[in-house]
Amino acid sequence: MKTVRSWAAYAMIVGGFAAGVATVVSMTHGFKADSAFAKGPSYSGKLVGNITTEEAATLHNLNDSLTHLAEYVKPAVVHIRAVTNRASDSDGKMIPISGSEGAGFIYRKDGYVITNDHVVGDADQVTVITNDGREHKGTVKRAPEWDVAVIKIDGSDFPTLGMADSKSVEPGQMVMAIGSPYGLENSVTFGHVSAVNRENAIPDSSLSQAERFYPDLIQTDAAINVGNSGGPLVNIDGQVIGMNSSIYTKTGGSNGIAFAIPSSEVRFVADILIQKGKVVRSQIGVYPRDLKPFELSEKKLPGGAYVEDIQPGGPADKAGIKKGDIITKVNNTAIDGQIDLRNTMLVNAPDTIVKVEFVHDGKTQTADIKLEKAVVVKPTTPKARTYNFDNKDFGDIFGNPDLKDFENKLRQQFGQGDKGGQNDQRDQDDNGDVQPLHSGHAKLGIGIDNLTDANRRKNSIPTSVTGVLVTTVESGSVAEKSGIQVGDVIQSIGGKKVSTIDELTSQMSNLNWGDKTQIGIARYGKGSQMTLERSITFK
Template sequence: MRLPGFQAPRSVLALTLGVTSALWITAPFRVAPGLIPEARAAQDTPPAIATGAHGVPDSFADLADRLLPAVVNVSTTQTLKASSDDEDGEEEQGPQIPDFPRGSPFEKFFHDFMNRQNAPNSPPRKMQALGSGFIVSADGYIVTNNHVIRHADKITVTLQDNTTLPAKLIGHDDRTDLALLKVAAPQPLPFVTFGDSDTARVGNWVLAIGNPFGLSGTVTAGIVSSRSRNIDQGPYDDFIQTDASINKGNSGGPLFDMHGAVIGVNTAIYSPSGGSVGIGFSIPSNEAKGIIEQLRKTGKVSRGWIGVRIQDVTQEIADGLNLKPARGALLAGVEPKGPAAKAQLATGDVIQQLNGKTIEGRALPRLIADLPVGSQAHLTVWRKGKTIDVPVTIGTLPETDTDSGSDEKPKKPGAPKQDKTLDLGALGFSAGAITEDTRKQYQLSDSQKGVVVTGVTDGGPASERGLKPGDVVTEVQQTAVNSPAELRKGIEAAQKEKRRSVLLLVHDSDGLRWVPFPLDGNAR
């Protein structure tokens, strides 16, 4: 899933990403003499700041000369069949009709042309796409993005000296958007190596090399703009943001540090216009290295998994739990037969450390995925005010997600036919007991327990937090509730404890999630 402004990888030219520029200060800051007499001595000898960073280079030419031969152009050909669907259920689409004035001769011409192209008996059409890649071994292994070669019938690699070679797909990984190709060359090929992306500091110089708009061997320079960016591409987002200019066709190309090591694989851009605006994203090399090595050995990727659904611990959630500081991964669900369930982890637990290292909630899936299957990890878990150590054996991530609630049917809005409902005016919703009528009304499963939401006030706290009629509250403050009276009792208990917020565990069409409500008023 890409942010608004990202270019879809289905376009004729493959997606690439962008980079920025930096303002570099080479002289230490000084206070004008006489402004602060007491500090005059200190002004004469300003403290040196040890950064370990490279100064502004006179030129990137020597570095570019060394790296260019290892960067390649990746071109693909895909056969489009009329009215066919791809494996994701998306209809294959070629060029669209330009927006000509209605009734103009041009509109009729293109309309007739496209109709002939899309006719059931028309010959298959071919779509070509361009991207970038880089050689990582002398025997011809090449790294690129998965979306560059996705669904390709034919892959061709063009070297810096214009040598063209057919490429074979060794393996690909949808979740990280990486792919590994192999070419057979008559002689050893120039190659580059992965560096340590953890050493890339914000402000460090970087080079991006690729084929924007098919212009092979284009070199751009910029800096690392930010680290650990989450752009909602998937559960393992940890992108390096850069302002080196990247455009369509740069996808799969390398991001180099000043030593010539690959610290990132350029993958996405934020661009309202479709061109580079200086905001590009690269997969860190420390994530890519392990993926590429697995693809080289087995052609596929195995990931660690413990079977939990998590949420970041926000300040509101921490206030509801009386947890300080607001940090960790709050468990909103546990897969019944997964490793976490076998380790007796439970909904409402907060994982704060993994193998002794403090974690943020959204980083947990990526960190677990990097652990070897079958190894044992130690989780530091906060549970109802106490901290415990929980050993868990890492399992293998299933091919398809098995989150609970994924097979739930959509719930229909509307008020159930029952008399007794609890009006929680301060929280902005009303709730009632689950009866045979409410099960039918909202298509709840026979095993569903809790208290069903029967109404939501427009603009109220519940509406702002996404609650809908038919959602089910299963816990309050980590205590199960099965009646409106128990729901009221749990909320009142939180108020008596002078909690700033109360936590409700809500089961909606997407599964379980914790929802914090501020307690700045009284529930009625």
């Protein structure tokens, strides 16, 4: 499954200083049109153009159906206000310094609300505003890696929304989204399922792993904007098929490309949070992906998780599972795809021994594997080699260096240019126009290193992977603006493969400020593998 490109254009859709509304309904209470509702009122209004009476009646029936669907869903959708405090310098009282707004839906009648983790985050105060206008203080339980949070509010007999089986969702199905875009509560939009099984990752500095990775998303063209985060995406039966979470945008608003976390995944994580209060994830040490349709046909398998790569020294590696194997069962749980495998890591605790069934070279085998606790590595800025792409000579920096020259070369290396003042001293052309600040060879603004056994282990990079490791990313650099992060592996520039520092340097030497290129990278972590392509303009 190809990961969505161009992270810089993706955004979580939490708004500023507001609250989200959540609605949950028992699965046995799905929205169904009765016979009278299905027929709709007889039409006797004025016809427009060549439209027939029957066609007009059909449109009115459709209009009424959508209206009734919205009326059915809205009571269970909530608005969420999350506030973060700090101590006042004067009297020590806590005062609000920031907030976010979003939506949510009520999952259980006894007051459990589901929303995105990025809506509530580390908030000190969370308020849930139900459809009747009442405000409820909430207690939050979080699963940051899955971007799911559960809020408990006091009360009973709340209206709820049913959760559909998201595995049955197909492109083309009609959907409705409800949320609080820009604080406008209970806003309703309609659209379709554009695609399923999308992959995406969004940088998020609030997390220790510095990003949120979404291995399986529903794509929709329903209008989703800031403030829709956590709100439900429902089908025509009024059941939740996904939780609206992010959008692709270059303007900050809806471009008709939005993403929702599938309801089956949301419900799975929410149930664990409600029962245990937190999610503890084990790891098996593989980088899985779904089998493609032709692979299922050729291998005559109903499903499975294809092992894209192996974590060196991990549980699967120790048990003899190889790259290219297909995991079909864990204990008694059939594995239809990568999400099923990931979910088994939630229900089986670290140090648990599980029986794994897998296909190797066309033959079914089993292995007893002891799971390990998943470790989320905090991003660091290691003291690693920082490379100057176009000038390796920094002078005699260990003897008697020219410190001013050395400082200028460091600035050039990271693509920052000389410090400027209020008066722009750049050269002007014959027309008096200011010339670009940068000239000459382009700079990414990164530190790099060749891949070694040590840094492969540290960054969970399989031995089969080739490329150049990113060890530092300078603040404000082209690389940072393009979403490149520490731990990424650069594998190509301009469509040409790079495996060593020298190859990377050679490709960069052909690029000047103002040029555009594509940079292919691989990213590893959290038992996941992502291959991405960045469109970069050096400016």
